[in-house]
Structures are given as C-alpha cells and as structure tokens.
Amino acid sequence: MPIELKMPALSPTMEEGTLAKWLVKEGDEVKSGDLLAEIETDKATMEFEAVDEGVISQILVAEGTDGVKVGTVIAVIAGEDEDLSEAKAAPAAAPAPVPAKDVAPAEAGAATVSAPPPAVPASAGTTNVGDRIKASPLARRLAAEQGIDLRALTGTGPGGRIVKADVEGAPAGAAAPSATTAPAPAAAAPAAAPAPAGPIPDFGIPHEDEKLSGMRKTIARRLSQSMQDAPHIYLTVDIRLDALLKLRGELNASLESRGVKLSVNDMLIKALAVALERVPQCNVSFGGDVMRFYKRADISVAVSIPGGLITPIITDAGAKSLSKISTEMAELAGRAKEGKLQPHEYQGGTASISNMGMMGIKQFTAVINPPQAMIMAIGAGEKRPYVVDDALAIATVMSATGSFDHRAIDGADGALLMKTFKELVESPLGLVA
Known part of the structure; x- marks a missing residue:
C-alpha cells in the first residue's frame, strides 16, 4: 500500500x-x-x-x-x-497527533497538528503570502546587513521565494525603509502561538507592520511562559576580575601557537559549570511532581543572531579544558549565526549564561530558559573603587545576577551557588586544575 x-x-x-x-x-x-x-x-x-x-x-x-x-x-x-x-x-489521511519526544515539562503538549493543507502547485508561489515575505533565512540576514527592503525584490527561488542571489543582485533603490517607520522583526525559529495580546491601537503614527517570524513568536511564548510559570528570584554579587584577567593573559600566551584565544566568557562558562557541580541542588529542573537532578553541567550560552536569540550548548562544560570550551564555543557561535546548528546543539542544557558585558551593560536580570531552573546574567567588567585587604583600591569588577526558579531552588541554595561562582572567578586557578 x-x-x-x-x-x-x-x-x-x-x-x-x-x-x-x-x-x-x-x-x-x-x-x-x-x-x-x-x-x-x-x-x-x-x-x-x-x-x-x-x-x-x-x-x-x-x-x-x-x-x-x-x-x-x-x-x-x-x-x-x-x-x-x-x-x-490513494486518499491522504489526516495527520495523527505527533507527541513531542523528550520534551521537558515546560514544553510538554506544545506540539499540535492540524489537517494537511491542499497541495500547492509549484507555479502558484509568489514572493508575498498575505503580509508575509517569503525569503530564506540567509536572504533575510543579508538584506538586514545591507539595509535592503525585501519588499522591493522579486524572488527567483521555489514558489517565488527570495534567495541569496536576489539580495546580492538587488538594485540600488532597494534600500530598507528609513527610521521614520517602525523596525520590523526578522528571522525564523520554532513556530508557536504568540503571547496573548490584542491589536495595537492606531494613533496615526507612521508605521509598518510585519507578521511575526517563527522565532519571535517562540521567544514571546517561551519568555511569557517562563515569567508566568516560574517565580523568579534574583541574586547579585560583585566579582573582582583582576586575577582571572591575569590568568587569561598568561594562558593565551601559551596557547597562541595552537591558534586558541580564550575569552572571559569561555572562563565564566567553565566557572558556572564547576559551581553547579559543587552545588548540585541548583543543577535541576522542576517537573511538577518530580525534581530532576542532572549528573553533569551542560551550559547553554546565549548568542544573538539576526531576528532573535539562540543558545548553543557546551556539554559537560565542567569536565572540559578551557581551550576545548573556547574552540567549541567559537565553532558553535559561528554556525549559529549561519543557521546551521543541529537541534541537539541548542536544545537541552541544564543552566544558561547570558553575557552583555561586551555591550557595556553594567547589570541586568535574565529570564530563565525553561525547563532549566537558573540563568546567570553577566555585566561588564569595569574599574571601580573596591576594598582590597581592608584598603580602598581600584579593581576591575563585574556584577553577576543569577535568576532562579524558586519552585526548584531555595534562596539559600541560590546564594551558595553565587558565592561559589564568585570564589571560582576570583581564584581562577581552580578552573585549570
């Protein structure tokens, strides 16, 4: 049959x-x-x-x-x-519901299936479907980088889809709308129902509307879900970076011949993983009637990509050398920005780290990435007045804020994790032992 x-x-x-x-x-x-x-x-x-x-x-x-x-x-x-x-x-049967495999509690039941749409002839495609522009993720990224308005292009791909060649051959007059119009979200990611919201009132302000991309829908849904379901508790510590920066310089000098250059973030990934191993009661997920305790620390690292955010994972980061973490992170981040990650490389993880220090952000709080129970938000390292050996001195200091799911992690345990993380960063030889 x-x-x-x-x-x-x-x-x-x-x-x-x-x-x-x-x-x-x-x-x-x-x-x-x-x-x-x-x-x-x-x-x-x-x-x-x-x-x-x-x-x-x-x-x-x-x-x-x-x-x-x-x-x-x-x-x-x-x-x-x-x-x-x-x-x-043979008649096409309606699709049966497809259960999500290995879905954590926060995502269970998210995948739903509707009846199949009618076949669409290849010749029937056009560049726009309703208000949505049909374009490949690469074409969208190139257009965003070059300031090209996709609406000004005619797609030559399947079904009138805009592809890379269309963007590269765009005429000079295809510039994106000026800043007088509202910026439009972009990119692509898991499609899901957007966060509940009513229509935006029209106040007569010049604007442009574009349907939400799959990525933006998913970000809206997951972050709304996280804030609604998980009671967040925030704990902040100030951490002196001078010793870590000194060690980083020494390690990079020795690793130069191997083409490896450690970043501060590479070392913080390792520090968070080791801290979670030492405070295992924070390396958990809340599952309603069960608590899941993880046997290793897989760190999801926030990486900005066109139109959204993705979190490639350094698996078993506590057991890996700093050079291995650095090499893996560079390779994963590069492929993330090209849209070439495999699902197992960005789905999962036991905790997350988000670093906005390179953008000059002093301190912030991050939303937990369900079903994880914590995320570490890293601020910028900056020269500050700091008490060193009971004397006021100038030190390089950063603020780190942990967001914890209070259903799974008690405040005292979260505080112990932050204390352990601070000690590892301020005495970083433990990261290379």
Whole structure:
C-alpha cells in the first residue's frame, strides 16, 4: 500500500516548518537513507531522509511552502511492485497527533497538528503570502546587513521565494525603509502561538507592520511562559576580575601557537559549570511532581543572531579544558549565526549564561530558559573603587545576577551557588586544575 511521507518534527518544539526544497521528483526511486527534502525548522535548515524504499508517486506540498504543520502528508511513496496510478489515487489521511519526544515539562503538549493543507502547485508561489515575505533565512540576514527592503525584490527561488542571489543582485533603490517607520522583526525559529495580546491601537503614527517570524513568536511564548510559570528570584554579587584577567593573559600566551584565544566568557562558562557541580541542588529542573537532578553541567550560552536569540550548548562544560570550551564555543557561535546548528546543539542544557558585558551593560536580570531552573546574567567588567585587604583600591569588577526558579531552588541554595561562582572567578586557578 502507499506510504505517506509526513512533515517530520525535527525538534521537540517544532510545530510547523518550511519545505524549502525537494531533492527528488515524482517517479524517482528512493531507498532508506536517501535525502528527500530540505526543511527549514526553527533555527536551521535540515535534510529529511527516507526511511522506506519505493518510488515517489506524488508530491503533495510544493517546495517553498511555508507553515507546513508537523504531521501533514507532503508526499506519497509507492511500494515495490505497486501501481503508481493507484498510489496517486490513494486518499491522504489526516495527520495523527505527533507527541513531542523528550520534551521537558515546560514544553510538554506544545506540539499540535492540524489537517494537511491542499497541495500547492509549484507555479502558484509568489514572493508575498498575505503580509508575509517569503525569503530564506540567509536572504533575510543579508538584506538586514545591507539595509535592503525585501519588499522591493522579486524572488527567483521555489514558489517565488527570495534567495541569496536576489539580495546580492538587488538594485540600488532597494534600500530598507528609513527610521521614520517602525523596525520590523526578522528571522525564523520554532513556530508557536504568540503571547496573548490584542491589536495595537492606531494613533496615526507612521508605521509598518510585519507578521511575526517563527522565532519571535517562540521567544514571546517561551519568555511569557517562563515569567508566568516560574517565580523568579534574583541574586547579585560583585566579582573582582583582576586575577582571572591575569590568568587569561598568561594562558593565551601559551596557547597562541595552537591558534586558541580564550575569552572571559569561555572562563565564566567553565566557572558556572564547576559551581553547579559543587552545588548540585541548583543543577535541576522542576517537573511538577518530580525534581530532576542532572549528573553533569551542560551550559547553554546565549548568542544573538539576526531576528532573535539562540543558545548553543557546551556539554559537560565542567569536565572540559578551557581551550576545548573556547574552540567549541567559537565553532558553535559561528554556525549559529549561519543557521546551521543541529537541534541537539541548542536544545537541552541544564543552566544558561547570558553575557552583555561586551555591550557595556553594567547589570541586568535574565529570564530563565525553561525547563532549566537558573540563568546567570553577566555585566561588564569595569574599574571601580573596591576594598582590597581592608584598603580602598581600584579593581576591575563585574556584577553577576543569577535568576532562579524558586519552585526548584531555595534562596539559600541560590546564594551558595553565587558565592561559589564568585570564589571560582576570583581564584581562577581552580578552573585549570
């Protein structure tokens, strides 16, 4: 009997995706492991592999189609010795609900499925669908960097989709709207229901509206959920950085021949991981009627990308050398900005760190990334008056603020983690021991 190919859930939180490109056509023979299509998920473009053998008898969703729900039948495979005409005639069944696998409590039940949309002929695509511009993530990023208005371009990709070549060949008059119009959000990420909000009143101010991207919808939903579900408690410590900066300089001198250059953030990632190992009651997740205690510290690191934020993960950071953390972080951050991370590289983690010090932010509080129970917010290191050995001196000091889910972490335990983190940063030889 015909085999239905359904839009896969390529990440635990994925509810819909874009069928960016078909790598096969009707009549092609395929076997297990063959690449069938490229699918744009929440933060990356991923390849979809065949599981069964047969012949592609019918493609139901054209490449370039946005908003294809998980579980939607996108193509039909005719089995061995099966009549292709019969396979094409087989009715497409409505997709069954696809449960999210390994979803933490905060995300459980997020993935829902609706009936498959009708097949969209490849020739029917246009650059705009309603008010939404059809463009690849790379095209959006290039347009943002070059100040090009995507509305001024005609897409030459599948279904009229704007691709990289369209942006690179944009005419001189395709500049983005001036600052007199409201800036439009961009990018792409896990599609989900936006945070509840009514329509924005029109006060007669010149503006421009653009539908929320999948990434912005997800950020709105997850952060609203986190603030509503998890009672946050904030604990701040001032940390002297002079010893860490001195050690960093010495280590970088010795690592120069290997092409490794440690950043302060690399060392803070290690410090947070070691602190969590020493205070395991903070390396947890709250699950309603259970508390999950993690056996290792996987640190999610906030990285800004066009249109939003992504958190690549340094797994088992406490057990890794500083040079290994530095190398991995540079590679992950680079691929994150190109939209090439795999789901396992940004989903999970046991705690997060967000550093705005490089932008001159002195102190801030961060929203917990569910289902994690804490996040460390790092401010700028700056020269401040500081008491050293009972005497007033000038020292390089930063403020670090931990946000804790008070359902899972008591204030005293959070305070102990902040104290341990401070001690590790101020006496950093423990990071290389």
